[in-house]
Amino acid sequence: MAVSGKKASKQFSSSTTSMASDEDLQIYCQPCDEEGTRLPAHGYCTECREHLCKNCYTAHKVSRLSKHHTLQDATNMPKVLQQPSTSIHTGQSDVLTTPCLKHPQEMIKFYCNDHTKLLCSVCVTLEHQATSCKVDYIPDISGDILDSKQYQDILKTLNHTSDQFQQMVENVKNMTNKSNISLKDALAAIKKFRQEINKRLDVLERQAEDAAKVIEQENNKHLKAVETTCEDITKLLKISSDNIKQLNTSKQANKLFMELKLAEKTIQNVEGKTQHLFSYDIKEHNFRSNDVILNFLKTEKSLGTLTQKAFNTEYQSVQVKSRQTSHAAHAGKICVKTSKAECRCWIIGMTLLTPDLLIITDYLNKAVKMVDTSSQSVSDQLQLKFKPWDITTVTSTELAVTLPHIQIIQFISISSNKLIKKHTVRVARDCYGISYYQGKLIVSLRSPAKLQILDMNGTILTTIDGKNIFKDTCYITCNRHSIYVSDSGMKTVTRLNWQGDVIGRYSGMSDFRGMSMSDDGTVFVCDQDRNVIKEISGDCSTGKVVLQDLKSPHAVCWCGKTKKLYYTCSAGDAKYDHFIHIYKLS
Structure with a gap:
């Protein structure tokens, strides 16, 4: 007879194979046997097709992943060990023995579809509850993975990515x-x-x-x-x-x-x-030097200038399975300076109402402007009493603008191609970045940095404390799954879920500014110090430069229908700051 706790081989006995000894006739717990411990079976799960010891049998009835399974007690369970199903795999080399990075004593056995993460049972219990995540048991979903299209596609992508990195090394070397x-x-x-x-x-x-x-x-x-x-x-x-x-x-x-x-x-x-x-x-003769030559040599700092020119070959970070942008072509620019302007334009907020209609905030001139991209002109301008910061689209005819210096969100409607001031909502402190999703406004606050999620009446639904997360929150964008925050103090783009948990962070830049989300959930973000615009993957794991050699890019807006990227500058120079610059990405 088998003794509890005795180590045994992990090779299963088939129901059609005769048993050669009393130990082989013993019905033991198959999950424990996979972990290297052989315990007597107390029951059987018909869905998992596994015999279970007393502890596993009890846990099976309460675990949210298996509590609906059909269990058989010791009297009714099969009297011989069952061959594992094909979904559990057929060879002992395919047993789930990869330890969890967070909980090294637990093995990875589950997969969260919402967060695309591999999990152990502790991760599932603590961080991926059934109310918020769709979690699968890996053996239940892996049966058709061998030689599958996913296998072929990922292998192809891995090879392609490896080639890209090798090519990158060659490019950098050359x-x-x-x-x-x-x-x-x-x-x-x-x-x-x-x-x-x-x-x-x-x-x-x-x-x-x-x-x-x-x-x-x-x-x-x-x-x-x-x-x-x-x-x-x-x-x-x-x-x-x-x-x-x-x-x-x-x-x-x-x-x-x-x-x-x-x-x-x-x-x-x-x-x-x-x-x-x-x-x-x-x-009598004396020498008097040529002061022009003397002063020239004294004042000049160098014999000349060592100029630099960027190579045409681009060797930015490789991004796997992202939206492909192989080419960026300049598609013109739109002058947004109007006769009403008293100062240099400083366009720091931008949102797309339709493919032909951009709405922008001109901070220094205290104005919100409507820009017709077809005629490439400012079609209307709404003058405000205070300087606007960021802007977001609420509906096809309504916008929301932050006025940080008076702690107000100003709602603006569009009627007959005119911008009209509507009601306002007061916030607790200076509000800067703003984004909208399904009846909720997300605003960034400073000193100290935090986020607030509001309803359309200004009622605070959630406050996300920025301690140890943010330093200087600038801009926000969001979708159904995530909230993205650009932080010029931390020099990061932080990804949070709607409960306020950090689920990703990208730090491959130096001074983050405006952001815009593309169709597939990736994020365009301006890096003002490095004079580039980057595209960051939705999980914030990778990023690549899509536009470079710019002049202090500040606000950015993506149009998925026309594949055009609009951006503005904060260079302190009218020949850049007075324009919306347009690039066509393909």
């Missing part, structure tokens, strides 16, 4: 090599430019040296002429002086008289000849 080569070329160009500067300076220096040599030669030439003339005159004067002295000694008065008169003439002649020699202007 572009890195090109970048390094271009840097070497740039440094060589800097050296060549420096040599050209040196050559020019050498020319200027030689010109100065040549000018100095000319002056030096003139000086020396004049000096030589003076020396020669003065030597000749000195000799002549000495001869005259010697003659006068001799005639005076010899008392030859007549000759002395004539010699003196000749000497007077000589002196006069000498003075006339030497006067021009001393009229030559000899000067």
Whole structure:
């Protein structure tokens, strides 16, 4: 007889196979046997086709996944072990033995369809109740998975994704090599430019040296002429002086008289000849530098600019099973500055009413504007007393706008292509981001950061405390399953369920701003610091850049019908901020 707790092989005995020993004839609990412990059977489940020990039999009657199963007691249960059903798999290597990451002592046996997560029994009990989630027992749904279309598709996707990553490595390697080569070329160009500067300076220096040599030669030439003339005159004067002295000694008065008169003439002649020699202007020379060149070298910070140009090849993050956007083509822009504008446009909120009608908030000009995308013009403008932040579509003719500085949500209706102010709803604090879904408004509050879910009368239905979740909530978008919040303080997009539980988070960016949800539940979000717009998967696990090299993108809006992405800028420059920029994605 088998002893309780004895380890045994996990190989099942067929009902058609004869038993070779008393132990083999013992009917034991099959779930416990899978875990490595053999216990006597106390009953049998006809749906699971398994014998159960006393503990498993009791648990089977109360577990929400099996309490409706048909159970047989020890008297009525089959007297031989049953072969597991095909849904439980046929080989011992396929036993569910993968431990749960949250509860390592429990094995993964269930799958939540709503959250697309693998679960253990503890996860099911604590986090995925039947009232909110559709949970299946894996052996019940895995029978047809072998060689199935899902198997083929996922295998194909895995291979494709692996190829993408390998290609990404090659792309990065090639572009890195090109970048390094271009840097070497740039440094060589800097050296060549420096040599050209040196050559020019050498020319200027030689010109100065040549000018100095000319002056030096003139000086020396004049000096030589003076020396020669003065030597000749000195000799002549000495001869005259010697003659006068001799005639005076010899008392030859007549000759002395004539010699003196000749000497007077000589002196006069000498003075006339030497006067021009001393009229030559000899000067002292100093160097005064060219201040233009000197100041240029002092003020300039570099020899030139090391410019950069992005490679055409895109090698962003690979996203599996997301909406494919292989190409983004610029489709124009719409000027939204009107004659009523007193300041630079700052479009920070945007919602799509119809494929041809965008409604935007112009914060600095305190205005809500209606933009006709067909005529590419502002068709109406509603002036407000206070600055609007975000906007959401409530119905085909009604909108809701946040006015954070007066803690109010302003409702606006559309009639005869005109924007008309309707009623208001007061909120507890400054409200910024806003989104609407099935009669509920979700608003983001600051200081401290939190979310509130309101009904259309402003009654608070749910408050989601942002402690340890948010820092600076900016914008919100939502669907049936999830609420997405962009947080410029945490630098994340956080995904929550409608009960306020965090069920996903994406942090692959630096400064999150406006968001818009696409048809398949993925989210477009602006990264103002990196000047890109990213598309993030619905579960916030992956993201990829769809537009790059932008100018401080702030608000974004997606039109699924036309496949157009609209965005606005906060660059502080009218040539960007006064426009809605349009791209066609395919």
